[in-house]
Amino acid sequence: MAKAVLVDIPKCVGCGGCSVACKLWNELDWDPYGNMKTPKDTAEEPNNGLWPEEWTSINQYDLDKDGETVRRYVKTQCLHCEDPACASACFSKAIQKLPEGPVVYNQDLCVGCRYCMLACPFDMLRYEWQKAIPGIRKCQMCPTRVANNMEPACTSVCPTGALKFGERDELLAEAKAIIKENGYIDKVFGEEEVGGTSWLYISDTPFEEMRFRTDVTTRPLPSYTDKYMKATPIVGVGWAAVLAGLYVYNNKDKDPLD
Amino acid sequence: MEIITKKNRTRWQFKMTPARGIMLFLALAALAVVVVRLIFGLGATTNLNDQWPWGLWISFDVLLGVALAGGGYGVALVVYVLRRDRFYPIARTAMLTSLLGYVIVVLGLLIEVGQWFYFWKPFVSWGHASVLFEVFWCISMYTVIQFIEFGEIGTKKIFRGAHKYIKKAMPVLLIIGIALPTLHQSSLGELFYIMVGKVDPLWWSPLLPVFFLLSSFFVGAGMIIVESRLSERAVGHKVETSVFRGLAKISGGVMILYLILKIGDMAVRGTFANAFAFDLQSVLFLCEIVFGCLIPIIIAFSSLGKTRNGLLWFGILTVSGVVLNRFNVLFTGMGGYLNRFGGSYFPAWTEFIVSLGLVSMACLAYLFVVENFNVLGHKSDKAKKEEQVEIKIYPSTATYEQAGK
Numbered sequence: 066m067a068k069a070v071l072v073d074i075p076k077c078v079g080c081g082g083c084s085v086a087c088k089l090w091n092e093l094d095w096d097p098y099g100n101m102k103t104p105k106d107t108a109e110e111p112n113n114g115l116w117p118e119e120w121t122s123i124n125q126y127d128l129d130k131d132g133e134t135v136r137r138y139v140k141t142q143c144l145h146c147e148d149p150a151c152a153s154a155c156f157s158k159a160i161q162k163l164p165e166g167p168v169v170y171n172q173d174l175c176v177g178c179r180y181c182m183l184a185c186p187f188d189m190l191r192y193e194w195q196k197a198i199p200g201i202r203k204c205q206m207c208p209t210r211v212a213n214n215m216e217p218a219c220t221s222v223c224p225t226g227a228l229k230f231g232e233r234d235e236l237l238a239e240a241k242a243i244i245k246e247n248g249y250i251d252k253v254f255g256e257e258e259v260g261g262t263s264w265l266y267i268s269d270t271p272f273e274e275m276r277f278r279t280d281v282t283t284r285p286l287p288s289y290t291d292k293y294m295k296a297t298p299i300v301g302v303g304w305a306a307v308l309a310g311l312y313v314y315n316n317k318d319k320d321p322l323d
Numbered sequence: 324m325e326i327i328t329k330k331n332r333t334r335w336q337f338k339m340t341p342a343r344g345i346m347l348f349l350a351l352a353a354l355a356v357v358v359v360r361l362i363f364g365l366g367a368t369t370n371l372n373d374q375w376p377w378g379l380w381i382s383f384d385v386l387l388g389v390a391l392a393g394g395g396y397g398v399a400l401v402v403y404v405l406r407r408d409r410f411y412p413i414a415r416t417a418m419l420t421s422l423l424g425y426v427i428v429v430l431g432l433l434i435e436v437g438q439w440f441y442f443w444k445p446f447v448s449w450g451h452a453s454v455l456f457e458v459f460w461c462i463s464m465y466t467v468i469q470f471i472e473f474g475e476i477g478t479k480k481i482f483r484g485a486h487k488y489i490k491k492a493m494p495v496l497l498i499i500g501i502a503l504p505t506l507h508q509s510s511l512g513e514l515f516y517i518m519v520g521k522v523d524p525l526w527w528s529p530l531l532p533v534f535f536l537l538s539s540f541f542v543g544a545g546m547i548i549v550e551s552r553l554s555e556r557a558v559g560h561k562v563e564t565s566v567f568r569g570l571a572k573i574s575g576g577v578m579i580l581y582l583i584l585k586i587g588d589m590a591v592r593g594t595f596a597n598a599f600a601f602d603l604q605s606v607l608f609l610c611e612i613v614f615g616c617l618i619p620i621i622i623a624f625s626s627l628g629k630t631r632n633g634l635l636w637f638g639i640l641t642v643s644g645v646v647l648n649r650f651n652v653l654f655t656g657m658g659g660y661l662n663r664f665g666g667s668y669f670p671a672w673t674e675f676i677v678s679l680g681l682v683s684m685a686c687l688a689y690l691f692v693v694e695n696f697n698v699l700g701h702k703s704d705k706a707k708k709e710e711q712v713e714i715k716i717y718p719s720t721a722t723y724e725q726a727g728k
Contacts, residue, residue, distance in 0.1 A: 177437020
């Protein structure tokens with residue numbers, strides 16, 4: 066069954082343990098860019114704090130809620146869509162959705178066209194621009210751990226219960242119960258967005274104030290192009306047949322051209 | 324045409340002029356940048372970043388290169404399939420330009436992708452849900468087909484034994500060579516359809532593939548007129564005005580269809596307000612429609628289209644319109660979205676050098692081919708023609724040099 070992670074935003078205290086666990090498990094560089102950034106800095110970066118060696122970023126938002134300022138931390142990473150646009154956009158199958166949930170990338174199949182980066186509805190993919198032989202870098206949702214009935218590195222270390230790993234449908238039910246109980250905003254971000262994601266977010270502050278793309282369609286993005294791709298071979302062959310017919314007809318009583 | 328010469332050995336010629344010298348310089352400079360790119364990567368040679376993974380090279384070399392090279396398949400359709408024989412004189416040059424255009428596109432793509440040495444992966448690992456998969460297959464197959472098509476001329480001079488086989492295969496090659504570009508020209512538009520909510524509604528539409536296909540077809544005439552006028556000065560080969568006018572009318576007809584579809588699409592999706600908001604997007608969109616479509620239509624169907632200069636303007640405006648359109652889809656269309664959290668992109672000088680260098684390479688290759696293969700003069704007697712070309716080339720290039728100074 067498809068696994069998922071539920072992020073209970075108000076429960077997060079911004080300790081950063083999850084990103085440390087991510088670095089350790091995935092053997093990412095600690096600070097290749099040489100400058101320590103605060104969660105407030107990363108929240109303001111154009112790339113949401115995500116870099117080739119930063120697969121997850123804890124971003125801090127100070128928001129106004131009922132007249133007082135509240136501090137919220139949003140763990141940001143690939144949302145692992147149920148029907149991922151990046152995987153459908155990849156022309157060499159370098160990105161695949163695993164049945165357990167993770168959307169994984171294989172550099173051995175990657176040409177490096179970066180169409181996936183533009184297709185991603187949440188702009189979560191990063192590229193190794195500084196390398197001579199670059200690849201896409203993003204959260205893989207610890208696929209080997211998940212496949213062996215373990216939870217991802219990040220959720221396994223969360224001390225507050227802000228990150229919860231489990232079956233997607235069970236987590237959805239739990240999320241709705243939490244929303245009702247705590248008076249959160251009545252929405253599970255990721256339940257229906259682009260056809261659903263494996264990472265689900267609930268919050269007591271508006272999602273759009275924390276850089277969530279709330280205007281996104283609920284239709285799976287691959288469905289926008291799959292009819293076109295299915296029709297292409299038929300249209301191509303049909304068109305070639307029409308051309309052949311026209312060619313024969315128009316050349317019937319004429320001298321061939323040179 | 325029969326085989327050109329008897330026993331004399333194959334002769335090659337290439338005349339250097341200042342203009343060609345500049346192009347050679349640009350081509351070499353581009354090669355130098357390519358070397359740096361291959362050793363140090365895209366970060367060292369481009370301003371691409373995670374907000375802007377596609378930039379000048381993709382838009383210029385691929386979106387635009389493919390569109391501008393689109394004249395080849397259009398002319399092949401009109402001349403060989405529909406047998407409008409009066410356009411025969413420009414068929415070969417149009418198809419040659421198209422071939423060279425595609426070679427440049429393929430070279431441009433090769434340095435553009437991150438793991439260029441894996442360019443063949445989609446041949447073995449089929450990501451057939453991707454629109455890019457279709458583009459990749461069609462462009463690579465079409466480039467090969469065009470090489471063989473050109474072989475019909477090439478084998479009159481070299482590898483002569485293959486000539487009769489290629490000649491036999493020509494009908495099949497021509498038909499595949501029209502079907503493939505029809506598919507990938509439209510697919511280049513469809514590429515953007517999956518970026519739902521990212522592209523400005525002025526350009527994002529279910530009809531993207533139709534718009535890309537139609538514009539690649541109608542820009543063909545414009546390109547042929549512009550490049551014929553250029554090569555008229557460079558190699559002294561003059562195409563009759565009536566041919567240009569006929570092309571402009573076909574192209575103008577398709578433009579009218581394009582315009583009707585565009586307006587219909589805007590009406591259905593309710594984007595008239597966006598078009599007349601007179602912000603950056605709207606102004607550039609209106610420029611594209613008015614200068615790239617409306618005015619060329621007027622030229623094509625009025626007395627303006629009877630003069631060589633009027634037709635040249637038709638060509639220049641049409642080509643600029645499609646250039647603007649392709650840049651608009653990527654840069655203007657996506658700028659609002661990609662820059663909303665402070666992203667930015669402007670091409671590095673090295674990116675400009677590579678794009679200019681690639682175009683220079685194509686021009687030099689074109690000049691070399693028309694001077695050495697029987698591309699331009701079809702009907703003339705073989706021996707006389709060889710002489711004519713040689714006599715003609717030198718004085719006219721001399722005039723061109725002087726004009727250049």
